[in-house]
Amino acid sequence: MNQPLLQVENLVKNFELRANSGIRKTKRIVQAVSDVSFSVDKGQTLGIVGESGSGKTTVGRCILQLLDITSGTISFEGKTLGGLSFEEMRQIRRKMQIVFQDPFASLDPKMTVGSSIAEPLVVQGVAGNHEEKVASLLELVGLAADHAKRFPHEFSGGQRQRVGIARALALDPALIVLDEPVSALDVSIQAGVVNLFGDLQKRLGMSYVFIAHDLSVVRHIADRVAVMYLGKIVEIGDKKSIYEHPTHPYTKALLSAVPIPNPTTERSRSRIMLEGDVPSPVNPPSGCRFRTRCWKATELCASSEPQLVVRPTGQLSACHFPE
C-alpha cells in the first residue's frame, strides 16, 4: 500500500489560559483540537472547513510544528515529527511550507519581495544563483522577474499573495498548508489565485492542506474534505460525497447556510437554520459537541460521543443519527 505523504493521528492541542480572577488563580484549558486524525496523499488536496473556533488553523500550524502538540503523532513521508533533532527538523521543514491569510502582514515591508522570496533559500543554505531562482519563481506565480526589486507596498493584495506563494515554493516543497489564502482578496482577484493553485499542483505535483471557511472555494479546489466543529472532525471524505450526500447534520447545516449566487435557486431551496453560536472550546458540551445546536439531538448524544463511522456514500462521519 502506498504510504500517505502526511499522516495525522489522534492530534490533540490544548492551550492553557491563565486568568487572574480576584485572588485565586484559575487555570483553564482551551481544547482547540481534540483527537483529530487524517492523511494526505501525494499530489492531493485536503480541504479543511469549519467556522471560527473549529480548530482548523491550529491543525495547520501543528502540522508544520509551529505549535507544540499536546499529544498524538504527525508523520511526514513516514517520519514521525516531534522528538527530531534541530538539524533533522530543519531538513524536513524544506518540504513543508505555509501561505498565510493576510498578504499584508506576511511580508516584511522593509525587504524587497525578491529578498523575501530568496530568504528560505538563504536560511536553508541552498547553493546556486538565487537571483535566477527568484526570477523563475516570480514568473511561475504570474508576476514579472523585475518585480523582485520592488517592495510589498507597491503591490496589490492579489499580487502580494502571489509573492507569498512564490516564497512558499522556493524550496520545492512536497506539502503546502494554505491557511485561508484567498479570504482577504476580492472575488475577481480570488479566482486568479485559485487557478494558480490548481496550475502549480498540476505542474509540480505537491500536496495541499487547504484551510478555508468558504465552502464554494474548497469545493472547487479540494479532492477530499474534512469538516471540523469545535476541535473535532465531524465528517471527512471525498469531496463528492461530502457535498452531494452530507451525512452529518452540521455538514448539512453548513452547506445550506452558504448563499448560492443565483436568486432563483437560492430562494427556492429549503434551508436549515441553526440556533445559537458555537459553544466555548474551554467547556465543550459532553458527548457530541454539536448536540447543543442540533435538531436531532437526544439524550444519547449528551451521554456518549459518536465515533467516525464509514457511511454508505463512502465518507466517515461522527453522528448517532446520520442522514
Add this chain to the structure above:
Amino acid sequence: MSELVLSIRDLRVTFDTPLGPLEAVRGVDLDVHAGEMMGVVGESGSGKSVTFLAAMGLLPHQAKVSGSVMLNGQEMLGASNKVLRNMRGGLMSMIFQDPLSALNPVHRVGDQIVEMLKAHQQKMSDKDAAKRAVELLDIVGIPQASERAHQYPHEFSGGMRQRVVIAIAIANNPKVLIADEPTTALDVTVQAQILEVIERVQKSFGTAVVLITHDLGVIARVADRVNVMYAGCNVEKGGVESLFDHPSHPYTRGLLASLPHEGVERLTPITGFPPNMLMPPPGCGFAPRCSHVTDACLASLPSLRTFSDLETACIRAEELVVKAGLS
C-alpha cells in the same frame, strides 16, 4: 412602485490626500423605495461605503461632498447639525461590519438602546424606554431579553452583538436602515441568522434596507434590487433576477463568472486590478480591465441608461449582448 424614501443624485465625494485629490465617489444616482431591500455590491474601494457615509453625514470635514441626498423629501447635504442629528438614528440609521466596536463596552446593552430611544423621544419615561429596549431585544431574537438587557457587550457572542446593534438601529422605527457588510465578520451559520433578522425587520416594519456587501450570494438571497458599483460609479442597476440572469455590464458579468460554480474546472478571473482612484483611468472606470474596450470607452465617463429591464453604464451593452448570444 411604493413611495421614494431616499434619493441620491449625482453624489460626488473627494478626499484631499497628501498625494492629491482622491475621487472616491464619482456621480452616483440611487433611489430607495419604502420597504424594499436594496443590495449594493462592489469590491473594496468601489465607493459603496463612502456613498452611504456621505448620505448619513458621517464623513470627516476634509471630504468634499456634492450632489443631493433627499431623505423623505428633505435635503441632507449641507443640512444643519440639528437636522442631521434628528435624521441619524431617527429617519435613517446605519449598522456596520464590526458589532464589537459599534457598542460601548462599559455600558449595559439595555442602556445603550435606551440612550438611542431618548435621544429622539425626549418625552419618553425611563421606565417606558427600558421596557421598549427589552421589546427590541426580543424582536431581534435575543433569548431571555429582560435579563440580557442588563449584560455588557463582552458577555455576548459576535452574532448576538450584531443583533443588539440592529436593535439600537431600529429603535426609532427608521424609514431606511443601511447595513454596511453586516455579516462579513460572522460565520456562515450566524450570517444566515442575521440575514433572517434583517429580513424580518424589513418585512414587519416596512423599513427599507440598503444592504452593502461584496458577497453576491448574500445579494441573491435577500435583495429585491441591486446596484453594482465600480471605481466610484454605478455601473449597473436592476432587479435581482434580471441582473443575475442577464447582466449587461462586463464587470457584473466578470464578477459572476469569477465565482466558483459546480462543474467548472477553471475559474475566470477579471484580469488586472481595480484602478488607483488618485489617478482614475480616462473614460469608463472598468476600461483597463475590460476585454471589450474600444476608443469610445475611453472618451468619457459613461452614465447609466436604460437597457432592456436593467440600467447599465456600458456604452457597448447592445453589441455585447448580440456577441454573447452568437458565441
